[in-house]
Amino acid sequence: MKGALSRANNIADLRVLARRKLPRPVFDYIDGGSDDEVTLRRNASAFEHYELVPDVLTDVSRIETGTTLFGQRVRWPLMLSPTGLTRMFHGHAELAVARASAKHGLLYSLSTMGTTRLEELAEAYGGPKVFQIYIFKDRGLTAEFVARCREAGFHGLTLTVDTPVAGNRERDRVNGLSLPPRLTMKSMLSFALHPAWSLPAVTGSKFDLANVSHRVDALAAGPISLFDYIGGQFDRTVTWRDVEWLAAEWNGPLAIKGIITPEDAKRAVDSGATGIVISNHGGRQLDGAPAPVDQIGLVRDAIGTGPDVICDGGIRRGSDVVKAVALGATACSIGRPYLYGLAAGGESGVDRALSLLFEEFERTMILAGVNDVAKLDCRHVRRPQELW
Numbered sequence: 001m002k003g004a005l006s007r008a009n010n011i012a013d014l015r016v017l018a019r020r021k022l023p024r025p026v027f028d029y030i031d032g033g034s035d036d037e038v039t040l041r042r043n044a045s046a047f048e049h050y051e052l053v054p055d056v057l058t059d060v061s062r063i064e065t066g067t068t069l070f071g072q073r074v075r076w077p078l079m080l081s082p083t084g085l086t087r088m089f090h091g092h093a094e095l096a097v098a099r100a101s102a103k104h105g106l107l108y109s110l111s112t113m114g115t116t117r118l119e120e121l122a123e124a125y126g127g128p129k130v131f132q133i134y135i136f137k138d139r140g141l142t143a144e145f146v147a148r149c150r151e152a153g154f155h156g157l158t159l160t161v162d163t164p165v166a167g168n169r170e171r172d173r174v175n176g177l178s179l180p181p182r183l184t185m186k187s188m189l190s191f192a193l194h195p196a197w198s199l200p201a202v203t204g205s206k207f208d209l210a211n212v213s214h215r216v217d218a219l220a221a222g223p224i225s226l227f228d229y230i231g232g233q234f235d236r237t238v239t240w241r242d243v244e245w246l247a248a249e250w251n252g253p254l255a256i257k258g259i260i261t262p263e264d265a266k267r268a269v270d271s272g273a274t275g276i277v278i279s280n281h282g283g284r285q286l287d288g289a290p291a292p293v294d295q296i297g298l299v300r301d302a303i304g305t306g307p308d309v310i311c312d313g314g315i316r317r318g319s320d321v322v323k324a325v326a327l328g329a330t331a332c333s334i335g336r337p338y339l340y341g342l343a344a345g346g347e348s349g350v351d352r353a354l355s356l357l358f359e360e361f362e363r364t365m366i367l368a369g370v371n372d373v374a375k376l377d378c379r380h381v382r383r384p385q386e387l388w
Ligand code: FNR
Pocket: 029, 030, 031, 043, 081, 082, 083, 084, 111, 112, 113, 114, 132, 160, 257, 279, 280, 281, 282, 283, 284, 312, 313, 314, 315, 333, 334, 335, 336, 337, 339
């Protein structure tokens, strides 16, 4: 492992490396949130409000960390969230992330907005994988994805439901981020200052929303605003009836991503979902939304022990995963932490991010005196009254 990566002690250090490596508009696209970024900050800070309550003098010589997600056995309760446009952050894109994920025995999610074709990923990657899907205006396109995912051997689907419109990401507006990145005086300047990052590698034919471009005529017309593009694809008429349709069409593990309330979690399960991803899209959509970690107990109480409950957003330490599981989550999911690693050092950088988080997780389990994730429960976590 290269020097800088091996000296990164935590996810915050990887973020600093990513900021150095990437042109400002690209770093901000990863790092930023919507409006005033209140939810973005709260997602992470909410974890600080929970105390870990240890047991002592338990035998912690061996820690069982494994669990089951989307019906697949994983090494510890973590998965990699879907993120779009990954080729902008590193030339090896989704394949680098998926390889590191497989090495760590984790579940990888490929985004509809990814830059690698789902068939190519499935061929190159033997690990457990889910595909993140949207219900598009053109339901035929969604049905086509279902068929392609089944054919390619994906183990589950995640339906993202918190994007009826794109969030107001003001950093992207200020930076004039376009899809694909455009050669303008401003962008040339910011890219020229970052020789490690090659604009030709992400423009032109190599930069492609590989899974949808065959259906998106507009892209052929040249660079268009990211906001216009995304706005044009999303359908504000989607309802629970469409979830029922998708569940029947797929007939396999299906999680709904973007659930916040216990009422919606219940509706999701009643509509055929086998899992809930409590998420506010990493603070990139509705600013002001609650932090996922604060909703875990309510959601778990509403849907019982059967379905997977995944806490997505703000996880920056392995100890955050211990807290979330103790509160009732099956697992946590991360976006930016692995993207910082990817930008900092490709597959090795993702590997570093996942290793750091796992070491923190395992050490926290030992210090909390819990030798099996299945034994983590509400006794091990507390939110002091005065902080509510
Ligand atoms: C995302 N996220 C996301 N979600 C999704 O369902 N489809 C997508 O294409 C994307 N794309 C995307 C790009 C980038 C750059 C980021 C940072 C995030 C949201 C993602 O899946 C996840 O919900 C958040 O990243 C979780 O928050 P943290 O871990 O980044 O704090």
